[in-house]
Amino acid sequence: MKENKIPYKTYLDESEIPTKWYNVRADMKNKPAPLLNPGTLQPMTAEELAPVFCEELIAQELNNTDPYIDIPQEIVDFYKMYRPSPLIRAYFLEKALDTPAHIYYKFEGNNTSGSHKLNSAIAQAYYAKKQGLKGVTTETGAGQWGTALSMACSYFGLDCKVYMVKVSYEQKPFRREVMRTYGADVTPSPSETTAIGRKILADHPGTTGSLGCAISEAVEVATSTEGYRYVLGSVLNQVLLHQSIIGLETKTALDKLGVKADIIIGCAGGGSNLGGLIAPFMGEKLRGEADYRIIAVEPASCPSFTRGKFAYDFCDTGMVCPLAKMYTLGSGFIPSANHAGGLRYHGMSSVLSQLYHDGLMEATSVEQTAVFEAAEKFARVEGILPAPESSHAIRVAIDEALKCKETGEAKNIVFGLTGTGYFDMVAYQKYNDGEMTDYIPTDEDLAKGFAGLPEVNL
């Protein structure tokens, strides 16, 4: 073991929990493109968004100017339940890799939702409650977001209707039961409870659902039910805003330790974790105060950054949502059945897409057997069984640390460990049994997805 002046785990005091979220858009020269009304192709106004989203969340969604937004005390109180989350020095992993690199990870999985999703769920539930709503609707794939929202709604006494992608509903009954324990109403999607669900079932009998389809159902219910709004766990600007608490705490902890990050790594599905983790660091970069290598990691089976197009696209299968400009594989793209359910979305946050487009961050894609190899190594030496999603970041952190071993550089590598894999044991079993396979879409596969991009891009 190296001599460790820096502790294994750095916990900030409760008094150091941030009281403001950081809005990276305020510091972006090229702002993220606005959401468009799919009918008029004009930027969505707050008024047009009001039937779908909560008022204050719309204000946050459209706010490209204020760098800091106060976190209401009720939310800070809730954050104290599971925050500050630890920044962990990966001494055991460094030793196992025999690398001169210093590896740190911000661990967001030590709460019952099992991931960072709770950071935004509690904020969204709070604003829904404040607006006097009865409840909210949402979709969930792997189930982390649905679980987080169930916990948040239970806390504020809100109804919570979750449309869960049918294949997950059936294959992950335990996530479903956690949501039910928190009082949520969980429906497998597509379902007979919505017009769009009935249409999809008629058109595709026997379908096991998709995230885009579940979004359509949840939005339909929200907009057609008195006192309900729709909430989303990733992609949106407001979500990245709330998740900035991850990066703010990370930066405070690193500053206290006197450590300057060289490389910051996060997995990227819709961008909620990565956008939150990098926010204050990207802010410094945008303001010319510091430089960092920032790396987004996505699955090779769903490579929106690395092989997608930067274009306006539908956010959902039913095409009821506004259009967003983003790196996308097309809303009709169906990724192969990989085991990182949280990284299977066809698009990417508009904020991150713009930053990537402007060359302010890198992206790379990794195959899932390599990801699980890293996950197993990490679990064995660091004692935490990581979520498949988070393990994408672990893979690249390990690769960067091994490069340091070659060059002899003691770089500071920081990555986001977004969650735990306790509900992903089917995937681990596949890996343990040697039955895991990789899949990389062909150019023809991608062309099919791109063919469905809306005409606005022409």
Added chain:
Amino acid sequence: MKENKIPYKTYLDESEIPTKWYNVRADMKNKPAPLLNPGTLQPMTAEELAPVFCEELIAQELNNTDPYIDIPQEIVDFYKMYRPSPLIRAYFLEKALDTPAHIYYKFEGNNTSGSHKLNSAIAQAYYAKKQGLKGVTTETGAGQWGTALSMACSYFGLDCKVYMVKVSYEQKPFRREVMRTYGADVTPSPSETTAIGRKILADHPGTTGSLGCAISEAVEVATSTEGYRYVLGSVLNQVLLHQSIIGLETKTALDKLGVKADIIIGCAGGGSNLGGLIAPFMGEKLRGEADYRIIAVEPASCPSFTRGKFAYDFCDTGMVCPLAKMYTLGSGFIPSANHAGGLRYHGMSSVLSQLYHDGLMEATSVEQTAVFEAAEKFARVEGILPAPESSHAIRVAIDEALKCKETGEAKNIVFGLTGTGYFDMVAYQKYNDGEMTDYIPTDEDLAKGFAGLPEVNL
């Protein structure tokens, strides 16, 4: 929310991790009765125990005199991976109960084994490695202990053979996969791999196994395989010694906060958690320095303290282990299929049995629907989904807090939250579906178990 000078979560510094375990036996006037050789009915010597257990662990097992035993640095290093564990002030629960009581819980579930079991697993693996062994064998029921031991063996590069009660092996495939991810060899018990397993299968075709039977198989393999020894996750004196780290950290944290506990509550199966949590408090009580109400909570379906006999009994079904004097329901007692797998053992730690017999602690039993009601309430307000075992302590902590509400007393209630329920969702589903039932054994049921007590008691 009450004004909170005391933080929600108190984390000690890494430098405050105890460097010595506390051995409560040293302060006991009436020492726990010794293990007996089932053949000679004489106290087991270190020599007789050597084929089964590791040498240093035998020394700890038989040590009734030294109050403190140094924790080797390698173990302290490993503890830093997940310790110190937080002492949490249950502000949210207090508010929900509207009680003047102050409730604290020591949360041992924030590690991948999901429970406190890792505290002893790493110690036992360390001593096995130090002795130059190739590997260890053990049994596991619900799987927490097996998981913890797998993690510990993986860390020290030891083989780990786990005999998992067949019904758990089949119904809890995910725990099994966590163990496999850590490289353990997991066999459903009873199995064809041992003589005792083959005998049990022949005598009881179709049996789904029991903890006592899995112990017999694990002991047989350890004693008949070169370079292997057997390790156990509860009941034994050495395990309570290692688990004293829970109580030592709890006491340090309470002392720093200036809080004197009035009531200390823990669930009790074999006694590993309760014995560890109460150790330093019981020490003060034994030395006449302070007084505490200490309450053991057990399931009504397996009531060894509250309805058992204080007698010498077999520790395993195969009767290959030494006899232990303890509160027991008889090694042939089969508890009903309750959902707290970790609390289904027929006996209880000799240390705790003696302390209970001497009136130094109380015991109570609770029914599982009441336990899950408490678990759900706790999950919703405190944000942690508790293990069914731990929820026994939650139930009684809530009951005591509600008594405080009646009397207006602001008592300090401390309980042990031993683990998380992420692998217990079948039980939660039963509760969510309203299909959970209670079962209390009749006096006739108990009489059958007592009939199998060995003759030494006559």
